[in-house]
Amino acid sequence: MPEKIRIGLAVFIGLLLAISTQTNYRLTENLGLGEFGLGLFIGYAFLVCCVRANALQFHQRHKAILVLMGYMIFVLLPVTLVHDIEGYSGSSFRDWLAYMLAILAIVAMVVTEVNTTLAARAAVIFCLLIFSIQYVFGGEQSWYYAVRFTGGAKNPNQLALAVICCVLLTFASGLGKTVKLLLVAIAIFFGVLSVSDAFFVFLVCTLSASVVLHLLPQQYRAVLLIPALIVPASFLVLILDDIKRKVSYLWYLADEGDTRLTLFSNGIDAWLSGFLSFFLGNGAGSFSGFNNAFEGVEAHNTPIDLLAIGGLLGLVVIYYLPVKNAVMSYRLNEKMVFAGSAGLIVYSLFHYIIRHPIYWFTLFVVAEYLSMVYARRREA
Numbered sequence: 001m002p003e004k005i006r007i008g009l010a011v012f013i014g015l016l017l018a019i020s021t022q023t024n025y026r027l028t029e030n031l032g033l034g035e036f037g038l039g040l041f042i043g044y045a046f047l048v049c050c051v052r053a054n055a056l057q058f059h060q061r062h063k064a065i066l067v068l069m070g071y072m073i074f075v076l077l078p079v080t081l082v083h084d085i086e087g088y089s090g091s092s093f094r095d096w097l098a099y100m101l102a103i104l105a106i107v108a109m110v111v112t113e114v115n116t117t118l119a120a121r122a123a124v125i126f127c128l129l130i131f132s133i134q135y136v137f138g139g140e141q142s143w144y145y146a147v148r149f150t151g152g153a154k155n156p157n158q159l160a161l162a163v164i165c166c167v168l169l170t171f172a173s174g175l176g177k178t179v180k181l182l183l184v185a186i187a188i189f190f191g192v193l194s195v196s197d198a199f200f201v202f203l204v205c206t207l208s209a210s211v212v213l214h215l216l217p218q219q220y221r222a223v224l225l226i227p228a229l230i231v232p233a234s235f236l237v238l239i240l241d242d243i244k245r246k247v248s249y250l251w252y253l254a255d256e257g258d259t260r261l262t263l264f265s266n267g268i269d270a271w272l273s274g275f276l277s278f279f280l281g282n283g284a285g286s287f288s289g290f291n292n293a294f295e296g297v298e299a300h301n302t303p304i305d306l307l308a309i310g311g312l313l314g315l316v317v318i319y320y321l322p323v324k325n326a327v328m329s330y331r332l333n334e335k336m337v338f339a340g341s342a343g344l345i346v347y348s349l350f351h352y353i354i355r356h357p358i359y360w361f362t363l364f365v366v367a368e369y370l371s372m373v374y375a376r377r378r379e380a
Helices: 003-020 033-051 060-085 093-111 116-137 156-171 177-193 197-215 218-238 240-255 259-271 275-280 302-331 335-347 357-379
Strands: none
Touching: 003 033, 003 116, 003 357, 033 093, 033 357, 060 093, 060 302, 060 357, 093 357, 116 156, 116 177, 116 357, 156 177, 156 197, 156 335, 156 357, 177 197, 197 335, 259 275, 259 302, 275 302, 302 335, 302 357, 335 357
């Protein structure tokens, strides 16, 4: 493929991913211009496979994506179809299509050899540009009850996820420190405007991990980490009662009368509803509820929602890549990538995130970046 076309394709992918964050402006409930464009891109990749004999040659580092696609097709799809036909409340074949679109888009990037670094930079720039336009010209549609910025998303937490992805993509984009700092600062600005409790948890987690990694040299980290935690832990014990009161109050404000805990509990009940659901889940959909399980409501906790959807198998398969990225970035001493990856995992405990293409793209870009860093250091 000519270099100019490869560059143009990477920029186009970045634009499509940025547009996919505009969930409040979709053509239908699950299909917007971004998703439609990704579908066309997948079709183009299919044509490439038909024309080019060696197009389906994947590297070892792409094994996780292939396993994920296999799981979606050979496990989650049959379970979803059976439960959808049986009329399970909350079952949604459209959700499975959303997951498959995101995964196939990643596979299409591998097939067409998209420059992921350039695509990541384009996605960040287009996302921040769109959020800026929404901030200036979006009007009431860009705000949730006039106090929380959504940036074109249906709700502030979706914006917060896109912001977190932008932060992590910036860390893995190979840009200069000044440009990284500027892009991250702009992204965090929009994240703060979302007034998302989960986003602030992400910030605390990411900053804490970054400070620890920068203060403790890698060769002494395993030895000094526990002593380094003893001092603040001892201090926290001394003021534990005061912390418990403040945390309980903040949780009460965020939880809106134990709603979140109820959703967690009913999501777990949906997972434990049968022997097969324990291992394979109930298929794509939303299976928690405000009163009981199977009311078609998300638990707003990705692990719990995944257990209800895919059981233990689904949880392991879908969390493999983000956990692998965190572990590998720690071992390679990529401090900010590790901090952002850990923060993203923590964020997933407060919001259901795997339906969005930009999330899977971010995991893929980080994995590609870490593989490149690993290969470069082996050659050095």
